[in-house]
Every structure is written in structure tokens, then in C-alpha cells.
Amino acid sequence: MAQKTLSLAIVGAGMGGLAAAATLRQFGIDVNVYEQAPQFARIGAGIQMLPNSSRVLRGIGVEQKLRDISFQPYSHLNRVWDTGEIKRELPMPESLYGAPFMCMHRADLHAALYSVLPPDIVHLGKKLVGLDQAQSQVTLSFADGTTTRADAVIGADGVHSLVRDLIIGPDAPLHKGRIAYRAVFDSSLMKGEIGPSRTKWWGPDRHIVMYYTRNDRSQVYFVTSVPEASDWLTKESWSAKGDVKELRAAYEGFHPEVRMVLDACPDCHKWAILEREPLPRWSDGRIALLGDACHPMTPYMAQGAATAIEDAAVLARCLKALGNEDVEGSFRLYEANRKPRTSRIQAISSANTWMSGGNDDTSWLYGYDAWNVPLIGLRESESID
Numbered sequence: 001m002a003q004k005t006l007s008l009a010i011v012g013a014g015m016g017g018l019a020a021a022a023t024l025r026q027f028g029i030d031v032n033v034y035e036q037a038p039q040f041a042r043i044g045a046g047i048q049m050l051p052n053s054s055r056v057l058r059g060i061g062v063e064q065k066l067r068d069i070s071f072q073p074y075s076h077l078n079r080v081w082d083t084g085e086i087k088r089e090l091p092m093p094e095s096l097y098g099a100p101f102m103c104m105h106r107a108d109l110h111a112a113l114y115s116v117l118p119p120d121i122v123h124l125g126k127k128l129v130g131l132d133q134a135q136s137q138v139t140l141s142f143a144d145g146t147t148t149r150a151d152a153v154i155g156a157d158g159v160h161s162l163v164r165d166l167i168i169g170p171d172a173p174l175h176k177g178r179i180a181y182r183a184v185f186d187s188s189l190m191k192g193e194i195g196p197s198r199t200k201w202w203g204p205d206r207h208i209v210m211y212y213t214r215n216d217r218s219q220v221y222f223v224t225s226v227p228e229a230s231d232w233l234t235k236e237s238w239s240a241k242g243d244v245k246e247l248r249a250a251y252e253g254f255h256p257e258v259r260m261v262l263d264a265c266p267d268c269h270k271w272a273i274l275e276r277e278p279l280p281r282w283s284d285g286r287i288a289l290l291g292d293a294c295h296p297m298t299p300y301m302a303q304g305a306a307t308a309i310e311d312a313a314v315l316a317r318c319l320k321a322l323g324n325e326d327v328e329g330s331f332r333l334y335e336a337n338r339k340p341r342t343s344r345i346q347a348i349s350s351a352n353t354w355m356s357g358g359n360d361d362t363s364w365l366y367g368y369d370a371w372n373v374p375l376i377g378l379r380e381s382e383s384i385d
């Protein structure tokens with residue numbers, strides 16, 4: 001007898017939600033994505049895709065599209081804020097981990113993920129307000145008064161996830177008194193070059209990361225982490241503006257290359273850095289979480305979207321293996337296989353020690369293959385690999 005096609009509703013069309021829609025469809029699952037925004041905005045920011053997420057993007061079918069536009073840094077370079085001394089440099093040729101290290105505009109990654117989905121499965125202007133599980137189905141209610149049903153729901157609705165509030169209970173994300181300034185702008189505004197690497201400049205209590213976001217080096221991006229007064233901390237928005245003069249003052253005394261970039265920057269955005277401790281569980285019955293909804297982290301390891309994209313591949317494999325007979329079991333299998341890794345990354349990212357010096361192993365992070373890593377807890381008879 002033919003198996004029934006599983007229908008899934010994904011809440012949130014960010015990087016994680018779109019990546020999950022793509023991987024689930026590849027495994028024959030019927031998917032619809034519900035996004036609160038009435039339209040997609042081009043958020044002015046860069047994003048790094050290290051080999052662990054590039055490998056998933058390859059399987060989704062967007063690698064070439066991203067290679068055509070993105071910048072591939074020579075190395076992961078870490079320098080002392082004022083002298084420029086190298087603390088640690090890791091050259092990142094593609095041969096090292098079998099997939100590229102790519103830096104790009106965030107909107108280009110989002111557009112690439114969207115491009116592999118049929119447009120009619122992504123429903124905009126659908127703000128989730130409620131979930132109800134009954135009789136092997138979940139009913140989703142939206143702010144516009146409509147409802148829909150699915151066999152299961154994935155909450156990919158970000159750090160302020162309503163889905164998480166509904167299945168785990170409400171609580172606020174952690175803010176540890178730091179904000180990020182960020183800007184992406186035309187590199188012709190700079191009086192010099194920033195070099196071929198993705199460079200992190202480490203100051204005593206602040207840092208700045210910079211890289212090109214286009215393969216022709218026509219666009220440059222930086223993102224910072226600086227202490228900030230507490231009244232700013234609860235806000236979090238991709239569109240909130242910062243004051244360029246305050247930003248430049250915060251990096252007084254930094255190396256001339258940093259000053260050159262900040263002097264050229266026409267304006268900037270400001271973002272409260274939020275994180276959470278690992279959650280007690282990631283699912284409740286037929287509802288599971290993915291990406292920032294279940295493991296939000298500081299951006300210091302550039303792994304927030306990357307781990308959401310990894311989640312997408314492992315979740316699809318777990319649903320393929322068990323989903324038709326046991327959706328709830330497939331969600332537990334997904335959590336068991338993902339949580340140890342994301343919790344480890346959350347902790348290192350929070351401490352902001354990654355690549356700050358020494359010669360620690362990087363293969364566990366960048367060499368991870370979400371498509372092929374053995375699924376712990378999956379019996380041989382259930383294996384899909």
C-alpha cells in the first residue's frame with residue numbers, strides 16, 4: 001500500500017525555515033511555509049557560510065548560485081586590535097573540508113533558498129497566533145483570522161519564537177549587555193583594501209569582524225560586538241539605526257585598517273545581541289523547533305544560520321526514516337542528534353573564544369556533514385542512508 005504523504009507546516013521563512021522547506025521537499029514531504037512579514041525585505045548585512053553549512057547548501061542545489069556571487073576568503077584571520085599581530089590564521093582552501101567558505105549578502109542567501117521552492121508554498125502575511133494538537137493533526141491559527149491544518153509543525157520563527165513559548169513556556173532571551181553595529185556598503189568608498197581574508201580584530205572588551213560580500217570585492221561588510229547601556233538591550237530589530245560617530249568613537253585606537261573601514265562607512269545599524277541556554281526539549285508531540293527558535297546563539301562563531309541549515313538536513317533525514325509511522329519519534333531522534341552539537345556551539349559562541357589563539361581542532365565544526373553523519377538512535381532496519 002502506498003504511504004500517505006506527510007504534510008508539514010513551517011512557521012517562519014528565515015534561513016532555517018526556507019532551508020527546511022527545501023530539504024523536506026527533497027525527501028518527498030509536502031511542505032507549506034507561513035511567514036508573518038507581508039513581504040521579504042533586503043536586510044543590509046553580510047553572512048558567512050562555513051563549509052559545514054555550504055555542504056548542506058550544495059545538497060539543496062544552491063551552491064553554484066552562491067559561488068557565482070559570493071566572496072571566498074583566503075583564510076579565517078584573527079588579529080590583535082591595535083598592533084595587527086596575528087593571533088591565529090586558518091587558511092580555508094576548499095580542499096580542507098571539501099566545501100567552500102563563502103561570504104555574501106544575507107539577502108542573496110535568502111533569495112537563493114527561496115528560488116528552489118515553488119512560490120505558492122510560501123505564504124506571506126501569516127502571523128501565527130495559536131497551535132492546537134488533536135487527532136494526529138495540528139491546527140495553526142493566524143492573526144488574520146484564518147486557520148490551516150498539517151500533520152506536524154516546525155517552529156522556525158526565530159529567537160522570539162511563539163512556537164517555543166507555546167510548547168515549552170514563555171521566557172525572555174538572555175542579553176549580556178552587548179550590541180552589534182553592522183554595515184554593508186560599496187567598497188569604493190574606502191581609501192584602501194581590507195585584504196583577502198575574513199578578519200576578526202580582537203580588542204580587550206570588543207571586537208570587529210570584516211569581509212567582502214561579493215566575489216568582485218565591490219561590497220564590504222563589518223559587524224561588531226561592543227558593551228552597551230542596558231536601556232538598549234531589549235530591543236532587537238534588523239532595521240534599527242546606529243550612530244556612526246558613536247561607532248567610530250567605540251573603535252578609537254584600533255588598527256589603521258579598522259579605522260579606514262569605519263571612516264568610509266556611510267551609516268550603520270545596531271542590534272542587541274541575544275542568546276539562550278539550551279532548552280530542556282525541542283519538541284512537544286507533533287510540534288518541533290529549528291534554528292534560533294531552539295538554539296539562539298551569539299554571532300561570534302558565525303554559526304546561527306549555519307546550524308539552522310544543518311538542522312534542516314538532519315530533520316528531513318529523521319522524518320524520512322520514521323515520519324510516516326512515528327512523527328513524534330522522528331522529532332526526538334532529530335533532537336538527540338542535533339542538541340549536543342548545537343549546545344556545544346552555543347557555549348563556545350557565548351564565551352567568544354573560538355579561534356582567539358592556540359591551535360584547537362576545527363574539524364568537528366567545519367567538517368560536519370549533516371547529510372551523512374550517522375543518526376545515533378536509529379535502528380539499522382530504519383536506516384535511510
Ligand SMILES: Cc1cc2nc3c(=O)[nH]c(=O)nc-3n(C[C@H](O)[C@H](O)[C@H](O)COP(=O)(O)OP(=O)(O)OC[C@H]3O[C@@H](n4cnc5c(N)ncnc54)[C@H](O)[C@@H]3O)c2cc1C
Nearest residue numbers: 012014015016036048127128157158291292302304305306
Ligand atoms: C549581527 C549578526 C550577524 C550574524 N552573522 C551570522 C553569520 O555570519 N553566519 C551565520 O550562520 N549566522 C549568523 N548570524 C545568526 C543568524 O542570523 C541567525 O542564527 C539566523 O538568521 C537564524 O535563522 P532562523 O531561520 O532560525 O530565524 P530567523 O532568521 O530569525 O527567521 C525567523 C522568521 O520567522 C518569522 N516569524 C517570527 N514569528 C512569527 C510568527 N508568529 N508567525 C509567522 N512568522 C514568524 C520572522 O519574521 C522571520 O522571518 C548572525 C546574527 C547576527 C545578529
